[in-house]
Amino acid sequence: MAQSPPPPRGFPLGSLAIIAAVVAVAATAFAYTAGWLSPHRLTPKKLVASLAPAEGPALGHRRNHTKGICFSGTFDANGNGSALSKAQVFIRGQYPVIGRFNLASPNLNAVDAMVRVRGLGIQITQSDHQEWRSAMIDAPIFPVSTPQGFYELQMASGSKDPDAMKKFIGAHQEFLSFLGWAKSAPWTGSYAEQRYNSLDSFVFTDQSGAKHSIRWSLVPAAQTVPISPDELTKRGPDFLEKEITERVAAAPQRWSLVVTVANPGDPTADPNKAWPADRQTVEVGTLTVQQIEAEQDGPCRDINFDPTVLPNGIGTSDDPFPAVRSAAYSRSFNSRTAEESHYPRTTTGGKQ
Amino acid sequence: MTTSRTRFTAPQRLLHWLMAICVLSMLFIGVGMVSTVASKYLTLVQIHKSLGIGILLLALIRLALRICYGAPALPADISEPMKLGAYLSQYAFYALMIGMPLLGWGMMSAAAYPIVIFGVLHLPPILPVSAKLHTLLWRAHFYLAFVFFALILLHVAAILFHKLVRRDGVFETMAPEIRRAKPEPK
Ligand code: HEM
Numbered sequence: 001m002a003q004s005p006p007p008p009r010g011f012p013l014g015s016l017a018i019i020a021a022v023v024a025v026a027a028t029a030f031a032y033t034a035g036w037l038s039p040h041r042l043t044p045k046k047l048v049a050s051l052a053p054a055e056g057p058a059l060g061h062r063r064n065h066t067k068g069i070c071f072s073g074t075f076d077a078n079g080n081g082s083a084l085s086k087a088q089v090f091i092r093g094q095y096p097v098i099g100r101f102n103l104a105s106p107n108l109n110a111v112d113a114m115v116r117v118r119g120l121g122i123q124i125t126q127s128d129h130q131e132w133r134s135a136m137i138d139a140p141i142f143p144v145s146t147p148q149g150f151y152e153l154q155m156a157s158g159s160k161d162p163d164a165m166k167k168f169i170g171a172h173q174e175f176l177s178f179l180g181w182a183k184s185a186p187w188t189g190s191y192a193e194q195r196y197n198s199l200d201s202f203v204f205t206d207q208s209g210a211k212h213s214i215r216w217s218l219v220p221a222a223q224t225v226p227i228s229p230d231e232l233t234k235r236g237p238d239f240l241e242k243e244i245t246e247r248v249a250a251a252p253q254r255w256s257l258v259v260t261v262a263n264p265g266d267p268t269a270d271p272n273k274a275w276p277a278d279r280q281t282v283e284v285g286t287l288t289v290q291q292i293e294a295e296q297d298g299p300c301r302d303i304n305f306d307p308t309v310l311p312n313g314i315g316t317s318d319d320p321f322p323a324v325r326s327a328a329y330s331r332s333f334n335s336r337t338a339e340e341s342h343y344p345r346t347t348t349g350g351k352q
Numbered sequence: 353m354t355t356s357r358t359r360f361t362a363p364q365r366l367l368h369w370l371m372a373i374c375v376l377s378m379l380f381i382g383v384g385m386v387s388t389v390a391s392k393y394l395t396l397v398q399i400h401k402s403l404g405i406g407i408l409l410l411a412l413i414r415l416a417l418r419i420c421y422g423a424p425a426l427p428a429d430i431s432e433p434m435k436l437g438a439y440l441s442q443y444a445f446y447a448l449m450i451g452m453p454l455l456g457w458g459m460m461s462a463a464a465y466p467i468v469i470f471g472v473l474h475l476p477p478i479l480p481v482s483a484k485l486h487t488l489l490w491r492a493h494f495y496l497a498f499v500f501f502a503l504i505l506l507h508v509a510a511i512l513f514h515k516l517v518r519r520d521g522v523f524e525t526m527a528p529e530i531r532r533a534k535p536e537p538k
C-alpha cells in the first residue's frame with residue numbers, strides 16, 4: 001500500500017475530467033434506460049393515462065373497467081384439462097375463486113346501457129398457493145390487433161379532431177370486425193348471461209412437456225335473454241349490479257370453463273382474430289359464483305387481475321397483449337391503492 | 353471493525369465485484385422494466401425478482417464476512433469528516449443491499465401477488481395484504497432505488513478520485529490481486 005501521496009503535480013484537471021465523464025455517462029445511460037430521454041416511447045404510464053375520461057381518472061379506482069362488483073365462489077375441475085396442462089387447477093377437485101364483474105369503461109359512473117363490453121376478472125387459487133388470474137370480456141374478438149393499436153384507439157376516441165376516429169379506422173381495418181359485433185350482438189340484462197373470453201392466447205404445457213396453444217372462455221349456464229339497450233336504460237343505470245346480487249342470492253350461478261385448442265397456423269398473436277369454429281374444445285370444469293359483495297369492502301378490491309399471473313403448466317404465448325396488460329395493470333394498481341383516501345373503506349382494514 | 357490487512361479478503365473482493373455488477377443491473381432493469389410495454393417486460397420482471405433475492409442472500413453473506421474480517425484502515429491522512437462519510441456510505445450500502453430486496457418482497461406480499469423466482473421457486477408472503485403497506489413500501493422501493501444509484505455514482509467518483517488523484521491505495525484494497533512480484537507499482 002502506498003505510504004504517502006505522490007508529490008503534488010499541479011491541478012489534476014485530466015483526472016477530474018475522467019471522473020466527471022464516468023459519472024455523466026453512467027447517469028445518462030440510467031436516464032435513457034428509464035425512458036426520460038425518449039418522450040415517444042410508449043410507456044405503461046402513457047398507456048394508462050390514455051384511458052382516462054376527459055374529467056380525469058376516478059381516483060382510488062381501477063383505471064379501466066372501473067365500475068364493478070366482487071364475487072366469490074369455487075372452480076370445480078373435472079380432470080379433463082390435465083390432458084392439456086399439468087397445472088394443478090385442472091386436477092379433479094375444488095379450488096377457491098375470487099372475481100369481479102365489471103363494465104369496460106374507465107368511467108366510474110358509467111350507465112350500464114351505455115357500455116357495450118362487459119368483463120370478468122377471476123383468481124383461482126391452487127392448494128399450493130399458485131394462482132391463475134385472468135381478465136376476460138364478452139366480446140368475441142378484441143377491438144385491435146396490437147397494443148400500439150389500442151393506444152391509438154384511446155387517443156382517437158379522446159381526440160377533439162372530428163376525423164380522428166375515421167383516420168384511426170383507416171389505419172386499423174381490424175376495428176371494423178369489432179364494430180360489426182358491437183352493432184349486431186344482442187344485449188343481455190345480466191352479468192350471469194354473458195360468455196367471457198380470454199381473447200389472448202396462452203400456452204398449456206402437459207405432463208409430457210408438450211405445448212398447446214389455447215384460448216379459454218367461460219360459457220354461462222344461464223340462458224341468454226336478449227333485451228334492447230332501451231329496455232336496459234329503463235331498468236336504471238346500475239341495474240346489472242342489483243340484478244346479479246339478487247340472482248346469486250337466490251341461487252349460485254354457473255359457467256363452464258371451455259378451453260379451445262389452436263390448430264397449427266392459427267393466429268395466436270392477434271386477439272382480434274377469432275379461431276375457426278371447428279377447433280377442438282375441452283370443457284375443463286365449472287365456475288360457481290356463490291356470493292356477491294360490494295367492491296368497496298369486498299375481496300376483489302385490492303386484487304390486480306393481471307393476466308400473466310399463471311400457475312406452472314400455463315404460460316404466455318407470442319401474443320404481445322398479456323405483457324402490456326401486466327405492465328399497465330400494475331401501474332393502475334399502484335395508483336389506485338395509493339389513493340385510498342379517495343375511496344375509503346367503510347369497514348376498517350378491509351377484507352382479506 | 354478494521355483489520356491490519358491492507359486489502360479486503362479475497363471472498364470480500366469477489367463478492368464486491370460480483371454484487372456491483374448485479375446491483376447495477378438491477379437498477380437498470382428496474383427503471384427499464386417499469387417504462388416499457390414490450391414483451392420483454394415479463395422477462396425483465398422475472399429477472400428483477402430472482403436476481404433481487406439473489407442479492408439479498410449474497411448481501412447477508414457479505415455482511416457476515418465484513419463482521420468477521422473487517423476492513424483495512426483508511427489512509428491516515430484522510431480527514432475525519434471524510435472518514436465518517438466513507439463509513440456512513442458503507443453502512444448505507446449494506447442497508448440498501450439488504451433493504452431493497454426486502455422492500456420488493458414485502459411490497460409484492462402486501463399487494464397479494466404470488467412471488468415466483470427462477471421460474472419455479474414460490475416465496476411465501478412476508479407481510480399481510482394491505483393497500484396502505486403496499487403504497488408505503490412501493491414508494492420506499494422507488495425513492496431508495498434512486499438514492500442507491502446516486503450513492504453508487506458518488507462511490508465510484510470517490511474511488512476514482514483515490515485512484516487517479518490521491519493515489520493513496522484505497523482502490524487497491526478492493527482491486528483484484530495482480531501478482532505480488534511488483535509491489536507498490538508507480
Ligand atoms: C393493451 C391493452 C389493454 C390495456 C392497456 C388494458 C388496461 C386495463 C387497465 C389499466 C385495467 C385496470 C386494472 C386494475 O387496476 O386492476 C384493466 C382492467 C381490465 N381489463 Fe384490460 N387492458 C387491455 C386489454 C384487455 C384485454 C385484451 C382484455 C380482455 C380480453 C381486457 C379485460 C379487462 C378486464 C376484464 C378488466 C377488469 C379486471 C378487474 O375486474 O380488475 N383488457 N384493463
Ligand code: HEM
Pocket residue numbers: 364368371372373375376418423438442445446449504507508511512522523524525526527
Ligand atoms: C454497484 C454497486 C456497488 C456497491 C453496492 C458497492 C459497495 C461497496 C461497499 C459496501 C464497500 C465497503 C467494503 C465492503 O464492506 O465490501 C465498497 C468498497 C469499495 N468499492 Fe464498491 N460498491 C459498488 C460499486 C463499485 C464500483 C463500480 C467500483 C469501482 C470504481 C467500486 C470500488 C470500490 C473500492 C475500490 C472499494 C474499497 C474502498 C472502500 O472501502 O471504500 N465499487 N464498495
Ligand code: HEM
Pocket residue numbers: 330331334375378379380381382383386400401403404405407448449452453454455456457460467493494497498500
Ligand atoms: C437490490 C435489489 C433491488 C434493486 C436495486 C431494485 C431496484 C428497482 C428499481 C430501480 C425499480 C424501478 C423503480 C421505478 O422506477 O418505478 C424497481 C421496481 C420494482 N422492483 Fe425492485 N429492486 C430490487 C429488488 C427487488 C426484489 C427482490 C423484488 C421482488 C421480489 C423487487 C420488485 C420490484 C417490483 C415489483 C418493481 C416494480 C414496481 C412498480 O410496479 O412500479 N425488487 N426495483
